[in-house]
Structure formats: structure tokens, C-alpha cells
Amino acid sequence: MRISFYDLNGPYAEFCNWYPAPMELDGRTWPTVEHYFQAQKYVFDQAHFECISQLTTPQETIDYSRAHSSTVRPDWHHVKNEVMLKACMAKFQQHPKLKELLLLTGDSMIIEHTANDSYWGDGGDGTGRNQLGITLMLARTAIINQERTF
Template sequence: MAHHPIYFYDLDAPYGEFGNFYPAPIQLDGLTWSTTEQYFQAQKFVSHKKQYRHILELATPREAFDYARTHDSLKRSDWNDVKDDIMFKACLAKFQQHPKLKEILLSTGHRTLVEHTENDSYWADGGNGTGKNQLGITLMKIFYTKMKIFLTSIAFIVIALLSSSSSLAKTEIPRCIQKMMDGFNTTPRSSPYIRIDSYLYNGKITYYASSSCCDRFNPLFDGECKQICAPSGGFIGRGDGKCADFHESATQLENIWAVPRS
């Protein structure tokens, strides 16, 4: 189905461009890096010029990966604190500097991106879905928060534009979510919900229906409109135990629908 996850890993497979071994040179920190992998691995050795420069000059990303692993004892002490930001920086440069790759990322719509391999349980899904999929999450964050793929607006500015389903044509939204919005648009003043926003929660794209009053349930849906949980109490921080961490851990992506407050 259209909103099933996109899995990537092998360079010669669909969406292989999303991997860090893909040959897409980037300009960062005044230097040209053959791949995002080489930039990423070099940042482990910012205090060791010899190792840093050696990785820059290596011929392949695999060599960079192996070299960094064999010199792990020299790795910067704060690596676990900074590695996510470094990966974000490298991947952002890749998609900003290569228009064709940006188009491929744009084409993924609201689908969840997953690096699928048993070789990595941090950056990938571990092969069985138990991994953190941090690279996939990084790409989804770039898609939404930096590239401004869709028109993210304050709800009350775009109410008029959202009064018909045709106004949403540029945003790829799960069909069932679209149907839900169309139903709310017929009787907006009496609707129990005033807006629907997309969020990144537990590594997946989800849809949060905010209620018009703080004491209502605010359900969280997946791309098939299956209710995942209901973080109670809107944005005042209460939870029902099923996803009580939602407001603390989820990343808001965009407002996709809203009606005026009565």
C-alpha cells in the first residue's frame, strides 16, 4: 500500500541513494568529501589530524568505516553525544547539494523510512525491526523540518485554504486521514477535533488529532488510521499510560488540517 514503510540499504536497490555509502560528494567544513560516510567517520578524529586527513583521502566509504573501527581508541570522548547531530549535518548537506537526490527524498511523501539491515541496530532496524533506525529517522527529520517540503503554517492563517479537499492536493496524506478531515470539514463547528498534525513518534510517522477541549481524548493514528493510543489532555502533559511520553518524545512535523476555534 502507498503508505507502507520504505526500506533501503543496498546501493543498487530502490532508494539505495539514502545510504551513507552512496557516491554523492558533499562540501562541508571547507573540504570535499566523497560520501557522507567519510565525513561522518572523520568527525570521530577531529583532534587527530593524521587520522582525520587519512579518512578524507581514502578511496571508498568502506575503507573509511574500517579505518575508523581499527582506530576506535582515538575516537573523541563525546562521540555518543554528538553523533546524531553530525549525521544530520552530513545528510542535510547531501540532499541540499544534490537536486536529484532531493527529488527522490521528496517522492517518499509521508512514508516511514527504514534502513533495513541486521548489520546495525542503531542506525538501522537490526534486520528485524528491533533496531533504533536512527538513519531513517534522520532522513525523515530532514524531509520535514529543514527542507520545508510542505506548506507548514499556523492553522488560523490557512483555514480558508483547508476548507476543501482540493487544497490538500500537494500533500500526500493517507486516504483514511483525508477522509477523516473531509468529514470534519462538513461540520467544523461541532467537530470534536480542531486540527490534525503529523508527528515523528517512536521512529514512525503518526497523526495526532487535537481536540477542542483539554478533557477530550486526543487519538494518535498510524498511516492506516489504526488508533495507536490516546495521550490525554492535549498539550498539558497528561497521558493515559499507553503513550504518556508522546508530548515529551515526539517531534512535530507539520499541521495538515485545522478548523476555526468556536
């Protein structure tokens, strides 16, 4: 079975990085996964990091990052998948109802279905990488494995 999601108005909106599920991570409370993810681009630049952490909406964090792309940490392309997994793990572990929803997907393929992104999404036609879907499936597996050890 395939489970597709994209925005806050569609099915499985809870899987979207913009979904309002505040989480504690690295000593701070982040309103969304997107806030945490965008801020991590600037861990070596405290001013930009702090600015992003104070923005209200996920779209504002993306717009800010695009406007300041020249100062993104140099290793970003090497660490971004790990950063996303860390944020997704925190989101689903800290919100029991969201964790239950993720686990109820069983072994289904999870797909961020959008023509707007061919890296995190499927590119709209299935040719994209679907890295967010892959990340959610990795988080699901990790949570299942953690629960088996207890």
C-alpha cells in the same frame, strides 16, 4: 507507507551513506556521507582526520575507524546523531535529484533495513533503532520547512 533501503544495489540506494554524492561541508569536498561521518570521529586528531579524508571507499573509512577506535573523540556518542543529520542535509540539499527523491517519499516511514546494524538500522527484524531512517525523515522535514519559508 514504508520505504526500506540498505545497499547500493537495492531500491532507494540513494539513501545509503555509501552512495557517491560528493558534497561540500566544512570547507572540504567529501565523496560520501560515510567519509564525512567517519572523519568527524577524529576532529581532535588531525592525523587520523586527514587520513580518513584521503581514503577512497566508504568501507575503507569504516575499517580505519574500527582500527583506531581508541582515539575517537570523547563526546562522539553525544554528537554522532547531529553529525549524521548535518551530512545528510548537505547531501540532499546539494543534489537536486536526490532532494526530489527524498521529498517524494512524502510522509512515509524510511527504514534502513539490515540485520547488520541495530542502531543506524532496524536490526533486520524491526527491533533496531533505525537512526539513519529517522535522520533521513528529519532531513526531509527540515528541507520542507526551509522551502516553505521562501
